[in-house]
Amino acid sequence: MRPHPNESGGDLIAAGLVPRLKRLVLYRLILGIALLAISRNAPQEIPALGWLSTYSALAVALFLFTIMHAFWLNQGRSPQLNAIVQVAGDLVFIALLQIVSGQVDSYYRFLFGLEVAVAAFLGGRRLALWAALGAGVALVGIIWADLAGADWISVSFVRGLLIQLLGLVLIALLAGTLSERANKAEWEARQALRExxxxxSIQAAILDHSPQATLAIDAQGVIRFANPAALALFPSPIGQSLFNLDPQLAAMCDHHSSGRNWLEEERGRFVGDNLFEERIVIAPVLQGWRLILIFDLTLQRQQTALLKRSEQLAWLGQMSAALAHEIRNPLATIDQGAHLIQHTDTEEERLELSxxxxxxxxxxxxxxxQYLFLSRPHRGHPFEPAGPLLTRTLESIRQAFGARMTLHAEIDPELSLPLNEDSAAQILWNMARNARELTPELHNLWIRAEMGAEGPTLIVEDDGPGIPPKVRSKVFEPFVSGRTSGTGLGLSVVASIVEAGHGRIEATDRPGGGARFIMTWPPPPPSATTPVVS
Structure with a gap:
């Protein structure tokens, strides 16, 4: 086979041109001597064939053998060098064959065209053109030597010779082009096979190093492939029935045998006294084969639990540090007040300090x-009518703040909220304290409960300074406050209550100044008392 065109000429020379030339020249010399001896001494015809002379039969047979020898050499190392040497030797052999068989009248001239075609398939279009040139030179030389003493040469003879030479070139171009295309297609096919x-190999390496156990079973449920992870679960599974190794898994495959989509299930499996949790994925393959992936969830869930525990401890540490910081100021005030009471003579001062x-x-x-509320998990509540639920708390807020704050309430009488009386009071009281502490002077507080586009909605607005931009994105996190004296727990409590009922809360600016808090829950189920569980 001819190598890829990028192969360097140095490699061809290094392959050993001289030894091959010596061997092939000796090979052709022996053939030439044998043909000369046969042409003089052998009988002219083979009785069995009649028209075919012994010389002709042996000559064609020997030439065909040289062609086979050329293709055989071309499979070895440095095929282009072998092809060049072989074609050169064949041209010399054909020239000798024509000389000993009648020169101009020899009917072996067609072998030059055959050799050009052979050169094309051995070495491509370039070698074929060089072979055509060599054949043309040899042919013209033989004819010139044979007709050197002739008085004249006919025009038709010259025309025939030119046509024969042109035919050699056309054969070189056509056969060379076809050979190069065939070689290119073969090279691309080999590249595709190599890729x-x-x-x-990459897929096999992935399967070998995959932590997931992978099995391939045929239509009869016999295991035909198992990666190392699967071999750790099932010893010697190849060739065994899946039912004998894992009846539960085999039942899952049988249940999926008629389906075309992936099947994914989780199961618990005891190995001795240890429980292993696994996710099973079964994928259909061609002709009833199925691919089974087994994911070990035990370690994953243990790691998830440890991570969750670490996050809880970290959150608890942050909460404890923040709580200690918040407790410090009230304790200092209490300590100072108790000390002053001991040294105060008037009853009025004692009362004020108390x-x-x-x-x-x-x-x-x-x-x-509030700290204890945030540290406990919460559940949602059944939907209750918003009117009675909110009215009692609103009256308490009016009485507590009195003339220091004007409360405006609009409650849809047909609206229901997933709150109970305690959670509703927590929301309203924390919102009112938050607004009052931000603006100590007289201001307004608006509370609206209505059915919004996405579900029951509770809106709380005030006309205070609004939410500082630096804390807007973290306003519902614990101990984040927009004022120096705030604890930062009130809005966190509100967010926890809302999210426990699958709701959401967002903080925005109120048009005209102030803050707006919008709490939205999913629409209530057909039964107003159906609980919403977080």
Whole structure:
């Protein structure tokens, strides 16, 4: 086979031109001597064939043998060098054959055209053109030597010779083009096969190093392939029935035998006293074959639990540090007030200091309650009518703040919210305190409960300074506050209550100034008392 065109000429020379030339020249010399001896001494005809002379039969047979020898040499190392040497030797052999068989009248001239075609298939169009040139020179030389003493040469003879020479060139071009295209197609096919082998090797390496156990079973449920991870689960599975190794897995495959889509299930499997949790994926392949992937979930879930535990401990540490910081100021105020009471003579001053201590104790109590609320998991509540649910708390807020804040409430009488009385009070009280503490002077608070486009909606607005931009994205996180005296737990409590009912809360600016908090829940189910479980 001819190598790819990028192969260098140095490699061809290094292959050993001289030894091949010597061997092939000796080979042709022996053939030439044998043909000369046969042409003089052998009988002219073979009795069995009549028209075919012994000389002709042996000459054609020997030439065909040289062609076979050329193709055989071309399969070895440096095929282009072999082809060049072989074609050169064949041209010399054909020239000798024509000389000893009648020169101009020899009917072996067609072998030059055959050799040009052979050169094309051995070495491509370039070698074929060089072979055509060599054959033309040899043919013209033989004819010139034979007709050197002739008085004249006919025009038709010259025309025939030119046509024969042109035919050699055309044969070289046509056969060379076809040979190069065939060689290029073969080279591309070999490259494609090599790339396919590479991809197969990569796929095999992926399967070998995959942590997931992979099995391939045929239509009869016999295991035909198992990667190393599968061999760790099932010893010596190749050739065995899946039912004998894992009846539960075989039942899953039988259930999926008529399906065309992937099947994914999870199961628990005991190995001794240890429980292994696995995810099974069964994929259909051609002709009833199925691919089974087994994912070990045990380690994954253990790692997830450890990660969750680490996150909880980290959150608890952050909460504890923040709570300790928030408790420090009220404790300092209480300590200072208690010390002043001991050194105060008037009853009026003692009463004032007692009220301060009582307010700080209430603040501490509220802080601890909010902390405990955030540290517990929460569940949703059944839908209850919003009117009775919110009205009682709104009246308490009006009485608590009195003339310091104007409360505006609009409640849809047909609306239901997934809250109970305690959670509704937590939301409204935290929203009111948040707005009041941001703006100590007189201001307004608007509360609307209505059915929005996405479901029940509770909107709380105020006309205070609004939410500082630096804390807007983190306003619902614990201990994030827009004021120096705030605990940062009130809005976190509100967010926890809303999210427990599968709702969401967002903070925006109110048109005209102030803050707006929008709480939205999914629409209630047909039964208003159906609980929403988080």
């Amino acid at each position: 396919q082998d590479r991809l197969v 009220q301060i201590i009582h307010a700080e104790v209430a603040r501490l109590s509220r802080l601890v309650d």
